[in-house]
Structures are given as C-alpha cells and as structure tokens.
Amino acid sequence: MVLSLSPSVWKYYKTKLMFPTPLKASAVVRSGPSSRSVYVTAQPPCWIRKWAESVQESRAVNGRLYPLGQPLSQPGTPRLHAARLPPGSGQALLSGSDRSSAMTSLTQRSSGLVQRRTEAIRSAAADKEKESAAEEDEARRGEEEDDDTGDSKETRLTLMEEVLLLGLKDREGYTSFWNDCISSGLRGCMLVELALRGRLSLEPCGVRRKSLLSRKVICKSDAPTGDVLLDEALKHIKETQPPESVQSWIELLSGETWNPLKLHYQLRNVRERLAKNLVEKGVLTTEKQNFLLFDMTTHPLTNSTIKQRLVKKVQDSVLEKWVNDPQRMDKRVLALILLAHSSDVLENAFAPLQDEQYDLGMKRVHTLLELEPEKESAKPSANELMWAVVAAFTK
Known part of the structure; x- marks a missing residue:
C-alpha cells in the first residue's frame, strides 16, 4: 500500500514521531519525481491505512494540519500550514480496493453515529412515554378510593x-x-x-x-x-x-x-x-x-x-x-x-x-x-x- 504526502507534512510527522510503531519499522520512504511529494510504503496495508485515515481527517479542516490526539477547538493548538498542492494531492491517496475499504469504514462510522443518536432519541421518547403512563396510572388509582x-x-x-x-x-x-x-x-x-x-x-x-x-x-x-x-x-x-x-x-x-x-x-x-x-x-x-x-x-x-x-x-x-x-x-x-x-x-x-x-x-x-x-x-x-x-x- 502506498501513501502520498507533501514534504512538509512528512517532515512534520517524522519529527513529531506521530507514526505508529509498526509503520516506522516497516515503512519505505522515497521521493516523488518532482520532489513535491513523498511516498510511504508499508506492509501489511492495515497499518498505513489507519494512519492515512488519521492524516486525512487531520488535514480536512480549513486546509490546516492539526496534531493528532488534540482537540481542534483547543486554544493554543499548534498548526502546520499544508503546502499548496494540486487538487486531491493534499489528502491521503489510496488506490483501488484500499480506497473503497477506507470509504466503507468511514461510512460505517457515520452510519453508526447516526444510529446511536437515533437510538438515544427513541430511548428518551420511550422514557417520557413511560413516565406519562405512570402518572396516568397514579391518577387513575387516585380516582379510585381503596x-x-x-x-x-x-x-x-x-x-x-x-x-x-x-x-x-x-x-x-x-x-x-x-x-x-x-x-x-x-x-x-x-x-x-x-x-x-x-x-x-x-x-x-x-x-x-x-x-x-x-x-x-x-x-x-x-x-x-x-x-x-x-x-x-x-x-x-x-x-x-x-x-x-x-x-x-x-x-x-x-x-x-x-x-x-x-x-x-x-x-x-x-x-x-x-x-x-x-x-x-x-x-x-x-x-x-x-x-x-x-x-x-x-x-x-x-x-x-x-x-x-x-x-x-x-x-x-x-x-x-x-x-x-x-x-x-x-x-x-x-x-x-x-x-x-x-x-x-x-x-x-x-x-x-x-x-x-x-x-x-x-x-x-x-x-x-x-x-x-x-x-x-x-x-x-x-x-x-x-x-x-x-x-x-x-x-
């Protein structure tokens, strides 16, 4: 599996030691033809895929790169401006089945979040109905003298x-x-x-x-x-x-x-x-x-x-x-x-x-x-x- 990054992004992640240990141990780095990109190759693909998704998510906010593991809204968060690259080159480039699997994973996470929110809303509505039913039962018992x-x-x-x-x-x-x-x-x-x-x-x-x-x-x-x-x-x-x-x-x-x-x-x-x-x-x-x-x-x-x-x-x-x-x-x-x-x-x-x-x-x-x-x-x-x-x- 191959990941294409800009040199500034690669340098930042390399100096900050943001790579997972298995990736650092098995990654092979080579420069692109125009020296404007760095290719990272790793086996098995799951290691670099997980990291690539993190890079993609971190770079998806207003064209700025945020360090992983820190809230984006946290005051004083250091930022690294991404190099201006051709359209699509600033994101993690996955090919073929790897890209489809990554998109499937993202879709599953999104659908899972929507499902959890829907379940929470339904649970709150059910609790409210139970509470109102309990009040009605109490009122009904109150109307009937023991x-x-x-x-x-x-x-x-x-x-x-x-x-x-x-x-x-x-x-x-x-x-x-x-x-x-x-x-x-x-x-x-x-x-x-x-x-x-x-x-x-x-x-x-x-x-x-x-x-x-x-x-x-x-x-x-x-x-x-x-x-x-x-x-x-x-x-x-x-x-x-x-x-x-x-x-x-x-x-x-x-x-x-x-x-x-x-x-x-x-x-x-x-x-x-x-x-x-x-x-x-x-x-x-x-x-x-x-x-x-x-x-x-x-x-x-x-x-x-x-x-x-x-x-x-x-x-x-x-x-x-x-x-x-x-x-x-x-x-x-x-x-x-x-x-x-x-x-x-x-x-x-x-x-x-x-x-x-x-x-x-x-x-x-x-x-x-x-x-x-x-x-x-x-x-x-x-x-x-x-x-x-x-x-x-x-x-």
Missing part, C-alpha cells in the same frame, strides 16, 4: 365529602355554627383531590429551591373529573394567567380576597352542593327545619354504615394500622387526617374512643402535624401540592 370492604362505586367519597361528613351532625344535618375553618378547609381539599387525580401539580422548585408556598399551581390535565365542583375549580386554575400559589387559590376559591376583580373565582354554596352529592349517593337526606325567623335546609344522616366506616378508617390509621412513617401511609388517608384537622372536624372522629385510645390517637395526629412540609415534600413519591396545602394551613 376500600377493602367492597363498597360500590356510588359510595366512593371525595376528600371534600369525607371532611363534610365528619363535620355534619348526624341528626341535625348541619355543621357547627362556630366552625369558621371548614370553608377554607374544603377548598384545600379540592386542590389536594385534583392533585391526587393527576390534574394539578406545583411548578418545579428550580435552582433557587423555592418554598412550597411561593411555587405556583399549574394544570397538568384538564380532563373532566366527573365532579362539578372539581371541574369548576380546575377551569379557574387552568384559565388564570399568571398562575397563583396554593395560599392564593384557597383564598380566591373561598372568596376571601380584597380584590373585586377576582371575586368571580369564589365557589359559592360549596357545603350545600357537597351535601346534595351525598344525598345522591344515598348517604344523607334532605329536610326543612324552622329556626324561629327562617327556615333552613338540612341534611340528616340516612346511611350510618358509610359514616361509621369513614370514622373507623380515620381511627385505625392512627391506632391499629399506625405505621409511624408518613411515606408508608396511604396518601388519601394522610390527606384526610391533615385536612380534617385543618377544618376542625377531626375531633368528631375520635369522640367515640375511650380516654386511653383518644390520647394515643391525638398524640400520633400531633406527630403528623409536627412534620415539616418542606422536608416531606422533597422525599420520593411525595405529593408536593398536598404538603403545600398543609403548609398553608399550619404556617
């Missing part, structure tokens, strides 16, 4: 309905007049319910590690939930630009804002609408009661089994099924306990307990309330928006 006793679909309750049911008096059918926390608590339940169903999330914390209360609520999916209140809240959040924080949304949905331009965000008659949902599910009934000066619609309990099951679920979560680790608790049960406490209705679930069980249960509830939302939200599989709502109520 119930070991085999409740029918009609008796599955949302977080808002569970909190309201804990706050309702069984016979009277209304909440305490002195409870001024349940209104904002129900709005917090809506945000958490939408987050558990995969509709809402918090914006990324970013490099500056924003706190939970300073991060904005974003809409991940506007798919209907099947609940009028949830869909109404989701529509407000989706259409609002710029986005608002969790604390702001609790205030806006409750109507507790001094900005008259934002009063349309208020969700009105939330307790009455939730009670009607429970009536449709066969949990409550509707009656009229006279309170001297006015009549009021009440919703006494008609299906005590469902409420007893709800109360027992809350009690067992801090007594018999206590796991002493929030990450291992069911997210809906954990959210129910924290939001029921924020709505000032958790005491009603512990009222039937004996003194020892009551003290133990409340002690464990306070253990959950003393958790730091910022740290808990940073743990794997934690629902950040749920802890943001907790932080808004406990700040």
